[in-house]
Amino acid sequence: MVEDGELGALGADSYTRRGHPDAQVRMSAYFQDYVTVGVFIALGAVLVAVMLGIAAVLRPNNPTRTKQLTYECGVDPVGAGWSQTYVRYYVFGLLFVVFDVEAVFVFPWAVAAERLGLFGVVAITIFMLTLIEGLAYAIKKGVLRWE
Amino acid sequence: MQIDWLAIAPEIVVAVTILGVLAADLVLPRPLKYWTATLAVVGLTLAVVPLILMAASSVETRSLFEGSYVVDDFALVLKGLFLIAGYLVVLMSVSYIESDRYYQGEYYLLLLSSVLGSLVIASARDLIVLFIGVELTTGPLFMLAGWRKGDIRSNEASLKFFILGVLSTAILLWGMAMLYGVSGEVRFDQIRSALADPSPAAQPLVGLAILFVLVGFAFKVSAVPFHFWAPDTYEGAPTPVTAYLSVSSKAAGFVALFVTVYVALRDRVDIWGPGLWALAALSMTIGNLAALRQSNIVRLLAYSSIAQAGFMLVPFAAASVAGEQLAEGLAATVVYLVIYALMNLGAFAVVIQGARRTGTGDIDGWAGLGRIDPRLGVLAAVFFFSLAGIPPLAGWFAKFVMFRAAIAAGSAAATSLAVIAAINAVIALYYYARVAKVVWFDEAPAGAEPATEPPAASLALTLGIAAVATVVVGVFPAVFAVFGEATRVLLASG
């Protein structure tokens, strides 16, 4: 749908207008950072392999049925691996998503809190109070009771 | 930070009312829940006060947040329309919602949220603000459309509306993202100056962006060929919600569309002008032809509102294909929009009361309603003839303004659109008049007795306000000249 050439031209046009001639350079530096990440992941994999390998050589190997059971906090596992969860969990999940995402507005305020001063504090307080009223509504309607 | 508090006072009042309704709903015991409706009415009435103060003040344009939010006369007129329409819909809802033990507090909360969204749209001069306004307007309506949870038809209405609504949001956003990509701005005035002289490589992208924005809004206003969700949603939703959908939410979509193309994309009228022309012609023709075949009154009004959307677009579309007199075209469209809102709300109030009297939504089931309940019969005739554009009712003046503007635009394409509109006005007369004929000239079913109990007070008030407005505007159209002037200010601010 979108040709690279057009956008490239568009991009170049924008750089000059916005005064960012070094954006291309920054972009490749940005990808060099990923090389560091890659090296880190590779080192991690090597470390895990080495430790598990040493353990496999040193430890005694004596499996029993009890030892091979899935570990569920010390309780014997019941039923199949796939199981349905309560629909109540889903309501909690939805509420969590809403409140979790609203936090996205708090972070930018926190970063600029000092510059925004009292006005920012009042604004974010109103925002939080609105959220709290929503939470109070959910509690009053009994959505958060697990019974 | 300097903020003109008066300019955003209506929004603040409505927002506080929303929080108040929610709090009241939490505190009040079930028998007293109707106070939430009272609170909503009070809030909407109070919100009009700052509008009047601003209209009376000498400050013409109030610009907030570095020009992202502008309150000019255009915004004032439309905010007034949204508040009054919201007020009438709340009144209509009172008896309807009470009678079925629905969730009252939540109902008004969502309705007011939608009104707040449309208030934001009227002032938005920024892609992000506009997007928030559009979503705040439509989001609560997904839930309101499915308000009768136990009814599969209401569920279906809600699901269809939701999927199409979110799809249109995605398409609209994609267009906005591309607009941002090519212009590098989100504020409309800056987008306009950035697009005034784009690089040749960006040209196809600009066209694509405008196309997506147009399609996204066409879904929102249910213009043909993006209308197919509307009749189903209208029929399945509770009737007051349908009234709101066909008036306020449609008007809000139109306003968002006009503000975007007129302020941000005015220099690219060569791209969106023909698009609007096609939308107007198709909506009128297909909406009217489909309305002819309807036997259910709500579906009839659904297709009628699609056709009316086409009529509404005619002046602006004609001016934009002609490429001149855009401000006059927009002014005529806004006049049509305001008149349509009043008479269509009245028609829906008649439908609510008529369905209660006859117990059916079938047009044939309304036979003889005029003799069973003469007052309702007269009101039905008033609103349906007004929708058809018969003088001396308000709809006539709307049609007159529409034709005058379309012909004044002058080009061949504009004139041909006016001709299409004229043919459609005749077709529309047939199905509007059929309702009046069934109500007045068909025999009432045997055993039908004259109605004695009056309609609910709130519904009667809705009918009264809409009827008075429809008749007064039709007889004294001069009161509307002031609205026509208002839109011209938008030209100066752009």
Added chain:
Amino acid sequence: MTVTAGWYMTLAALLFGVGLVGIFLRRNALVMFMCIELMLNAVNLTFVAAGRAIGDLEGQVAVFFVLVVAAAEVVVGLAIIVAVFRQRASASVDELAELKG
């Protein structure tokens, strides 16, 4: 080879196309819903890529709002689908044909 904003936008366009095709081909309301989410996120990617290419923060601000609205819509949409499911025990939109004409 440097990866310019154009690559990101092309990817976003492809994602958007996948979502759009999915909406018209799939009939399960949940899957259609996922397709819409895909489209919204393609929009987000476009905003971020464009914002970065231009060196401008507004694109990222737009993404904030799109994200929040999308989350709210997820909640509304799933609630509607659950309401339908209670009546029908099916999430296929084809079986919803009560309203016609």
